[in-house]
Amino acid sequence: MTTVTExxxxxxxxxxxxxxxxxxxxxxxxxxxxxxxxxFFFTSLAFFAAGGVEALLxxxxxxxxxxxxxxxxxxxxxxxxxGTTMIFLFVVPMGLGAFGNYLVPLLxxxxxxxxxxxxxxxxxxxxASGVFVYAGxxxxxxxxxxxxxxxxxxxxxxxxxxxxxxxxxxxIFAGMSTTATAINLVTTIFKLRAPxxxxxxxxLFCYAQLAAAGSALVxxxxxxxxxxxxxxQRKAGFHFFDVAGGGSPLLWQHLFWLFGHPEVxxxxxxxxxxxxxxxxxxxxxxxxxxxxxxxxxxxxAFIGFGVWAHHMFTTGLPNTAIAFFAAATLMVVIxxxxxxxAWLFTVNxxxxxxKVPLLFVGAFIVFFVIGGLSGIMFAAVPFDQATTDTYFVVxxxxxxxxxxxxxxxxxGIFYWFPKVTGRxxxxxxxxxxxxxxxxxxxxxxxxxxxxxxxxxxxxxxTYQPGLGWDAYNLAETIGAFILAGGLLLMTANLVWSxxxxxxxxxxxxxxxxxxxxxxxxxxxxxxxVIPRVGSEYPLWEPVAGGVAPEGHETxxxxxxxxxxxxxxxxPAESAWPPVVALLLAVMFALALTTHFxxxxxxxxxxxxxxxxxxxxxPELGASGRSAVAVRGSQPRGWWGAALFVLTxxxxxxxxxxxxxxxxxxxxxxxxxxxxxxxxxxxxxLAGALATTSLLMARRSRGALALAVPIQAGYxxxxxxxxxxxxxxxxxxxxxxxxIRHVLVGAGHFHVLVGIAVSLFLLAKLLDGRMxxxxxxxxxxxxLYWHFVNVLALVIxxxxxxxx
Amino acid sequence: MRRLEALLWFGLxxxxxxxxxxxxxxxxxxxxxxxxxxxxxxxxxxxxxxxxVAAAVVVAAEAAAWLAFSGTREVDWEADPPRGRIRFLxxxxxxxxxxxxxxxxxxxxxxxxHGACSS
Numbered sequence: 001m002t003t004v005t006e007x008x009x010x011x012x013x014x015x016x017x018x019x020x021x022x023x024x025x026x027x028x029x030x031x032x033x034x035x036x037x038x039x040f041f042f043t044s045l046a047f048f049a050a051g052g053v054e055a056l057l058x059x060x061x062x063x064x065x066x067x068x069x070x071x072x073x074x075x076x077x078x079x080x081x082x083g084t085t086m087i088f089l090f091v092v093p094m095g096l097g098a099f100g101n102y103l104v105p106l107l108x109x110x111x112x113x114x115x116x117x118x119x120x121x122x123x124x125x126x127x128a129s130g131v132f133v134y135a136g137x138x139x140x141x142x143x144x145x146x147x148x149x150x151x152x153x154x155x156x157x158x159x160x161x162x163x164x165x166x167x168x169x170x171x172i173f174a175g176m177s178t179t180a181t182a183i184n185l186v187t188t189i190f191k192l193r194a195p196x197x198x199x200x201x202x203x204l205f206c207y208a209q210l211a212a213a214g215s216a217l218v219x220x221x222x223x224x225x226x227x228x229x230x231x232x233q234r235k236a237g238f239h240f241f242d243v244a245g246g247g248s249p250l251l252w253q254h255l256f257w258l259f260g261h262p263e264v265x266x267x268x269x270x271x272x273x274x275x276x277x278x279x280x281x282x283x284x285x286x287x288x289x290x291x292x293x294x295x296x297x298x299x300x301a302f303i304g305f306g307v308w309a310h311h312m313f314t315t316g317l318p319n320t321a322i323a324f325f326a327a328a329t330l331m332v333v334i335x336x337x338x339x340x341x342a343w344l345f346t347v348n349x350x351x352x353x354x355k356v357p358l359l360f361v362g363a364f365i366v367f368f369v370i371g372g373l374s375g376i377m378f379a380a381v382p383f384d385q386a387t388t389d390t391y392f393v394v395x396x397x398x399x400x401x402x403x404x405x406x407x408x409x410x411x412g413i414f415y416w417f418p419k420v421t422g423r424x425x426x427x428x429x430x431x432x433x434x435x436x437x438x439x440x441x442x443x444x445x446x447x448x449x450x451x452x453x454x455x456x457x458x459x460x461x462t463y464q465p466g467l468g469w470d471a472y473n474l475a476e477t478i479g480a481f482i483l484a485g486g487l488l489l490m491t492a493n494l495v496w497s498x499x500x501x502x503x504x505x506x507x508x509x510x511x512x513x514x515x516x517x518x519x520x521x522x523x524x525x526x527x528x529v530i531p532r533v534g535s536e537y538p539l540w541e542p543v544a545g546g547v548a549p550e551g552h553e554t555x556x557x558x559x560x561x562x563x564x565x566x567x568x569x570x571p572a573e574s575a576w577p578p579v580v581a582l583l584l585a586v587m588f589a590l591a592l593t594t595h596f597x598x599x600x601x602x603x604x605x606x607x608x609x610x611x612x613x614x615x616x617x618p619e620l621g622a623s624g625r626s627a628v629a630v631r632g633s634q635p636r637g638w639w640g641a642a643l644f645v646l647t648x649x650x651x652x653x654x655x656x657x658x659x660x661x662x663x664x665x666x667x668x669x670x671x672x673x674x675x676x677x678x679x680x681x682x683x684x685l686a687g688a689l690a691t692t693s694l695l696m697a698r699r700s701r702g703a704l705a706l707a708v709p710i711q712a713g714y715x716x717x718x719x720x721x722x723x724x725x726x727x728x729x730x731x732x733x734x735x736x737x738x739i740r741h742v743l744v745g746a747g748h749f750h751v752l753v754g755i756a757v758s759l760f761l762l763a764k765l766l767d768g769r770m771x772x773x774x775x776x777x778x779x780x781x782x783l784y785w786h787f788v789n790v791l792a793l794v795i796x797x798x799x800x801x802x803x
Numbered sequence: 804m805r806r807l808e809a810l811l812w813f814g815l816x817x818x819x820x821x822x823x824x825x826x827x828x829x830x831x832x833x834x835x836x837x838x839x840x841x842x843x844x845x846x847x848x849x850x851x852x853x854x855x856v857a858a859a860v861v862v863a864a865e866a867a868a869w870l871a872f873s874g875t876r877e878v879d880w881e882a883d884p885p886r887g888r889i890r891f892l893x894x895x896x897x898x899x900x901x902x903x904x905x906x907x908x909x910x911x912x913x914x915x916x917h918g919a920c921s922s
Contacts, residue, residue: 026815030822079811135865162880164872198878198884198887198888199884199887199888199891199892200881200882200884200887200888200891200892201881225897230877290880290891291880291891291892291894291895292894292895292898294895295890295896295898297896299899299902303906305823306822306823306826309830316922317922318833318834318836318837318917318920318921318922319845319914319917319918319920320829320833320839320914320915320917320919320921321829321830321833321914321920322849322911323825323828323909323910323913323916323917324829324914325830326913327906327909327910327913328826328906328908328910330909331905331909332810332901334902335902338898344913510816534883535881536881558883560884560888561884561888562884586850651900660835661834663840664834664835664838664839664840664842665838665839666839666840667839667840669840731819796895
């Protein structure tokens with residue numbers, strides 16, 4: 001490593017070190033965050049186009065009363081696909097996958113994301129999951145139960161086709177991609193920031209991405225659990241949601257909205273980040289109240305988790321519970337308002353240039369205020385109850401999701417277009433497209449408020465004339481086509497500009513963050529010299545030097561103050577990620593058709609492929625040849641493991657929550673005639689397993705070799721007890737038996753995974769590939785085992801409440 | 804510096820954690836009491852006690868944030884770390900107190916103002 005003052009003319013050497021294959025093979029095996037960001041961008045754009053066509057078909061059906069464009073079944077299918085596509089396959093992967101992937105490493109001054117191959121895996125899983133969901137539509141088995149898939153409608157008795165299964169398994173699959181991306185983004189923001197970029201100098205875009213990615217790690221496990229429970233009920237006869245079996249349909253709603261409401265903030269947070277990037281550049285001044293804006297971005301995500309049941313005010317919840325949700329619904333507005341004032345004052349106090357990116361941001365603020373005001377209204381419980389399931393709700397969430405999330409994305413596309421392509425767009429045509437899109441959006445969604453208050457329910461495929469709804473529906477449909485025209489004009493402009501636009505320099509808008517410090521488009525290594533940062537807006541301040549790792553490397557820094565810790569080697573391109581994704585796709589397809597044994601075989605193959613990939617992965621610690629300093633803080637591999645454990649802890653927290661929710665619904669737990677769970681033997685076994693934490697903490701070859709037999713012994717005896725329980729009290733017996741088997745089975749599965757990881761690490765240690773004290777993998781595995789061991793004790797404790 | 808760091812992180816995390824615990828346990832107790840299992844606990848006594856404890860933690864966290872803020876009064880929030888970083892985060896932490904105190908009081912008083920299991 002050299003400092004900037006003695007940096008060699010390293011561009012050519014770095015170009016060779018970081019070069020990937022060209023052509024289709026290069027795109028298939030790439031691990032470059034910029035190429036993967038582009039893949040995420042175009043794939044989610046394709047799904048956006050599909051969701052948009054579905055929306056236009058729905059609006060065409062509703063243009064007049066009793067129209068005959070779509071029948072009720074086709075309408076329901078397209079409506080379900082539209083919602084599912086826009087939420088899961090467009091907005092989230094666009095915000096985190098495309099914008100996060102491409103921009104976060106550039107903004108923090110890194111050469112790639114923390115785990116480049118994991119990044120590639122998350123893209124290929126995303127693509128495969130999207131194809132999986134759309135395969136249902138292609139073969140005439142599309143889901144038609146609505147995007148939030150309420151039970152009992154989604155149960156097998158009322159939805160016997162494979163449509164719900166395509167939806168459920170496809171979303172579990174897609175969730176794996178989002179989780180991997182989120183772990184990568186958070187770790188990158190924590191550990192790969194340029195030296196000097198302490199938390200007070202981190203770009204607000206990165207705070208928004210941190211909030212979004214962090215919340216994704218916590219909000220996806222409830223959805224995953226909900227979908228797994230649904231599939232177990234549909235395919236294996238378990239009872240979670242049916243009252244006759246002791247279950248409750250409200251369990252589905254609680255778990256779904258525990259995911260679904262924070263998901264709204266996950267969707268808008270990247271948009272907040274884009275906004276806080278565009279405004280300072282075009283207002284020519286720093287964001288005012290930056291600490292409060294950073295805080296507000298994190299607070300929106302945090303308080304958003306306390307709002308979930310405001311989607312359930314009509315389900316008969318006790319008022320003593322509703323009061324908490326109403327309070328959170330009111331107060332989540334405060335951090336959003338702080339940001340709106342900060343944006344407006346920054347523009348007002350600056351010298352604004354109203355170019356297209358700033359116009360989109362202005363429109364976003366207008367739409368966000370409208371959508372926010374209608375959102376506050378739902379905190380008034382009587383109003384919420386009166387408007388539930390009407391078009392008023394549809395208007396509200398489209399102003400938030402389309403107006404507030406998509407408009408900044410469109411602005412961001414124009415803002416970073418010169419950086420990504422090296423070309424400038426045509427400003428005049430871009431402004432024309434903006435105004436079409438703006439008025440199209442307003443005309444499509446604003447009348448929905450009125451027609452909703454007039455009583456038009458959502459999800460109806462047609463309506464009768466004379467109800468006063470006709471003119472509003474006509475206006476909405478005209479608006480939808482104007483909006484589509486604006487988006488098409490925008491696309492044409494960008495395609496033309498990519499081919500014929502004037503060449504853009506490195507910093508055509510005079511931006512202040514680090515992505516503008518490198519060429520347009522950036523080289524594969526992003527920065528030959530990683531700059532030393534002395535301000536939140538480093539390009540508006542004097543340059544403070546930098547460091548220049550020499551090879552296929554980047555710099556790892558400390559979490560709080562970004563002090564240099566180590567130069568770390570980065571993995572090169574690989575064919576394993578698409579292979580693993582393909583094997584997982586086959587596994588999900590086999591699970592869909594209830595070929596569970598074959599699905600298990602493919603899961604095993606995917607696991608083996610992942611181990612083969614990791615066998616040749618560079619150490620997740622410091623590069624041996626050019627370490628700067630190691631100050632004792634944890635390396636990025638440990639942070640990756642810690643974030644994974646966070647998602648797992650949330651998953652088990654939701655299983656425990658489901659246990660107690662079903663327990664509250666039952667007069668007897670376990671129900672009469674079912675045996676109580678054994679406690680003492682599992683407790684002794686869990687205690688024995690807990691001793692392995694001491695061994696894992698030693699992080700040595702011998703301690704690991706000693707721990708594995710204890711872990712395997714625990715699993716063997718526990719599985720024998722489990723099989724005995726399966727016969728004694730099968731999961732199909734009642735909701736109690738179902739949730740207990742899920743709880744215990746999930747615990748055993750985690751032990752099994754832990755043993756596989758331990759054996760893999762032991763093999764690596766014996767092969768001499770990894771030194772025990774520097775291996776972040778071993779630290780991560782130890783952390784995982786501490787978690788699993790505590791979990792085993794808690795699982796016994798939870799079961800002990802069944803008496 | 805360690806004292807300032809400790810005050811800062813308590814100031815940042817104390818309020819959110821107190822509210823989250825009050826929120827989740829408040830809902831759990833209501834659901835446990837008002838379903839067939841019928842947990843034998845006074846919902847109102849629980850909600851008011853939880854509200855009082857949570858409010859006390861929020862106020863203490865706000866005081867800690869103020870101490871961290873005033874302990875770095877000589878620097879700007881863009882200054883070099885660690886003092887600049889502490890100043891930046893303490894400024895943010897100061898805003899947390901009013902928000903989370905309102906949340907804690909709204910939730911607790913709102914719950915206590917209704918009949919235990921009315922809906």
